[in-house]
Amino acid sequence: MTVPRKVSRTCLRTVVDSGFADLSKMNFDISDEQKMVLDEVDRACRELRPFEDEAYLANRFNDRLVPIFRKAQLLGLPISRRYGEGQGADVLTYVLALERIGREGTGVRTFLSGHTSLGQVTVQKWGSEEQRQRYLPQATRGEKVMCFGLTEPTAGSDPGSLRTTFEEKGDHFLLNGSKAWISNGSIADVAVVFAYPREKREGMCAFIVEKGFEGYTSQQQKHKLGMPTSDTGSIFLDNCRVPKENLLGPAGKGLGVAYSGLMSGRLSVAAGCLGVIEDCIDEAVGYSRQRVQHGKQIGKHQLVQRHIGIISTNLEAAKNLVYKAALLKQRSDEQPDNKDLREHADIMIAKAKYFASNASYDAADRTVQIFGSSGYSFETRAPRHLVDTRVCRIYEGTDEIMVQKIAVGLLGTEFEAYR
Ligand SMILES: Cc1cc2nc3c(=O)[nH]c(=O)nc-3n(C[C@H](O)[C@H](O)[C@H](O)COP(=O)(O)OP(=O)(O)OC[C@H]3O[C@@H](n4cnc5c(N)ncnc54)[C@H](O)[C@@H]3O)c2cc1C
Secondary structure: OOOOOOOOHHHHHHHHHOOOOOHHHOOOOOOHHHHHHHHHHHHHHHHHHHHHHHHHHOOOOOOOHHHHHHHOOOOOOOOOOOOOOOOOOOHHHHHHHHHHHHOOOHHHHHHHHHHHHHHHHHHHHHOOHHHHHHHHHHHHOOOOOEEEEOOEOOEOOOHHHOOOEEEEEOOEEEEEEEEEEEEOOOOOOEEEEEEEEOOOOOOOEEEEEEOOOOOEEEEEOOOOOOOOOOOEEEEEEEEEEEEHHHEEOOOOOHHHHHHHHHHHHHHHHHHHHHHHHHHHHHHHHHHHHHOEEOOEEHHHOHHHHHHHHHHHHHHHHHHHHHHHHHHHHHHHHHOOOOHHHHHHHHHHHHHHHHHHHHHHHHHHHHHHHHHHHHHHOOOOHHHHHHHHHHHHHOOOOOHHHHHHHHHHHHHOHHHOOOO
16 A cells, blocks of 8 residues: 555554555444344343333333343343353444444443443453352343442542552451442442552552442432433442452552443443434434424425434444444454554544544434424433433543543643643
8 A cells, every 4th residue: 555655654553453444344234143133132122112211201210121131131242151141242243232222222321331341341351260250140140230430529530539449458458438420330239449559549459349248338329410210329438348359450450440441331332322313313304204384394494404414424424433443442352462453442432432422412402403392301202312312421531531532642642631
């Protein structure tokens, strides 16, 4: 391939590493195996929808989600078949499943992000074989719910400022601190949490902590803007006794464990946002065909068409980013020692999450506009997406953190806006 002289080394690496330098290799066809998985996901989502509708309007947790998804064996899709009902799905297949699940609402997908993408995937990647055997089968079967506790009341975008601490006491650790805004936080049986050694602000460690451990309590977060059907909670660790064997990953490498979990979590957010946009398109097109004003269907008004055209174009752009990020993540998972590939996947995931989150929020907003006052009632789907999908621009790395990460990928680490 001849490279124009003015293309920077970074740009060149981006093109070559992406796997799409040869355009003939671009292929988003769905294999028969993927189609089988997606059919099962679709069936489970259809079964879930009436319960989700009911729970949403009643402003309560949807307790049918786990049993229905368990029956369809969807609670451990990317987890190896060695562990309970893990399905061993590759990254793209899992992303496609999350895309379909995202149509049911950001709350439904968020449950899976917390339980699977953040909780189980992190244990699968960093856990010892004994830890995997102990925690993954019950999680893939939905007998135990998992969560990922990084954020604290005073540490969000800056996980380096965590205040939770641990100290070694013979055969166990004592953890002290609290975690806030944790997806599945008050219902989780098993949490991956992060803490610094007491009196030291380096050497963060990750731990697997069970709800039943002495000193562990949790509480539901109330009065949220959206996602009433899924749980968000706080976790309190008060001299929480954690057995030594529950240290997750190498001692002192907790920040790396957290960042790897966030890569998986961010990708799940981006995938779910595709589903939100697709559901908005269904709603917007259906209503535009049916609603008549000024003597014609509103879909015949050009300004309404503009909304639909923009939503649909953004969907295609978002899909390309999300699928490309998924393929890069897959390759990076297969080559764990390839640092360049991991960084490239990390930045592509940030782009996918940033773009898809904003596109889904925009799609929900435009769909509410198309519905007029009917779009102001939670009895229709678009306003639910509007309030629910707003969080995608905040959690797992805010818009601001994502764009800075993307920019630093081009400028170089000496331009990092924060440390
Ligand atoms: C519903 C929900 C579910 C969640 N689930 C989880 C979960 O499962 N696990 C978990 O660990 N956390 C979870 N979170 C927490 C979430 O990841 C954090 O809220 C998020 O990282 C932002 O942190 P913060 O809220 O403390 O905001 P802050 O970090 O205080 O940021 C406030 C504002 O300042 C901006 N800002 C901060 N630093 C910079 C900077 N250097 N440059 C530019 N702008 C900056 C931010 O972009 C933001 O606009 C969840 C949050 C919500 C709302």
